[in-house]
Amino acid sequence: MVTPTTRIDASHRIEGALHAAEPVSLCGHLVGEVISDDVFVIEASAIVEGDVHATDVVVLGTVIGTIEGTESVSVGATGQVAGDIKTRSFELIAGGRVRGQVESAAAITRRQAGRGQASSWSQSSRRSAGSSRSRGVTAPTPEPSPKAAKEPAKPKRTSKKKSKAKSASKSSRAALREEVELSPEVVELDNVNETLTS
Amino acid sequence: MAETIIGSNISIDGEISGSDSVTVLGTVRGRLSVKDQVTIPQGGRIEADVEAGSVEIAGVIEGNVAVSDKIEIKSGGLLVGDVKAARVLIADGATFKGNINQ
Numbered sequence: 368m369v370t371p372t373t374r375i376d377a378s379h380r381i382e383g384a385l386h387a388a389e390p391v392s393l394c395g396h397l398v399g400e401v402i403s404d405d406v407f408v409i410e411a412s413a414i415v416e417g418d419v420h421a422t423d424v425v426v427l428g429t430v431i432g433t434i435e436g437t438e439s440v441s442v443g444a445t446g447q448v449a450g451d452i453k454t455r456s457f458e459l460i461a462g463g464r465v466r467g468q469v470e471s472a473a474a475i476t477r478r479q480a481g482r483g484q485a486s487s488w489s490q491s492s493r494r495s496a497g498s499s500r501s502r503g504v505t506a507p508t509p510e511p512s513p514k515a516a517k518e519p520a521k522p523k524r525t526s527k528k529k530s531k532a533k534s535a536s537k538s539s540r541a542a543l544r545e546e547v548e549l550s551p552e553v554v555e556l557d558n559v560n561e562t563l564t565s
Numbered sequence: 566m567a568e569t570i571i572g573s574n575i576s577i578d579g580e581i582s583g584s585d586s587v588t589v590l591g592t593v594r595g596r597l598s599v600k601d602q603v604t605i606p607q608g609g610r611i612e613a614d615v616e617a618g619s620v621e622i623a624g625v626i627e628g629n630v631a632v633s634d635k636i637e638i639k640s641g642g643l644l645v646g647d648v649k650a651a652r653v654l655i656a657d658g659a660t661f662k663g664n665i666n667q
Binding site: 372373374375376378379380381382383384385386387388389391395399 | 568569570571572573574575576577578579580581582583584585587591595599
């Protein structure tokens, strides 16, 4: 990992907006918004009360607010997040806590790009989504919930609809919209102790 | 080392408070209040009122400065604002505009 040059010490408190274009390591208390073009590390002693927007976000402390990581968000074993997470690549280490919605936008982009890959990816993602929906899971073994068991039927329906739409109107835009609507990439996590890598 | 370093590509709009020392290489607007030393190296900029144990300026401060011990404006440093300090050092080549209250 890159060693951050900017460090906010544990004894310090910032109330206001922090704009950064270099790696930041926060050990103190920040009340306000973070906008960064680089890595933002919330260390174990740190508390953020506000939204965090950065390229890569590492949470080892506490965040009360929305996290948006354009590349990745990682919640470590000591990390706690009360708020929604939106990112491309999400990682939750055992012990880390998330109370909020996790949205992985990368999946939608991939589905739009290639359909062959999309069906296999979406099945695995749905399975992981199903397991994380069951609250209080401690082991990462996927328990196929009734919802997950039903899932394989969905892609078939999608492809049927897709071919219909193609032959009928040949409008790829309509098909795309359908795909996006049928991809519930929103995963609710609550006290989940497992590692998710997308 | 218990110290806060605000890098050259960082800007903070708001209030920073705490006990340990702070080094500002970037920009701080609002208010800065610490018990220990505040250092502004060349390139650093503070547009805020500063309260600290001591202040060392090689960059720029636009705002009033109140220190319990010493304020030092180094060569190339700029301070525009009133100063309240026990000891004041202004080096040759430094720029200062304001009142001094000891």
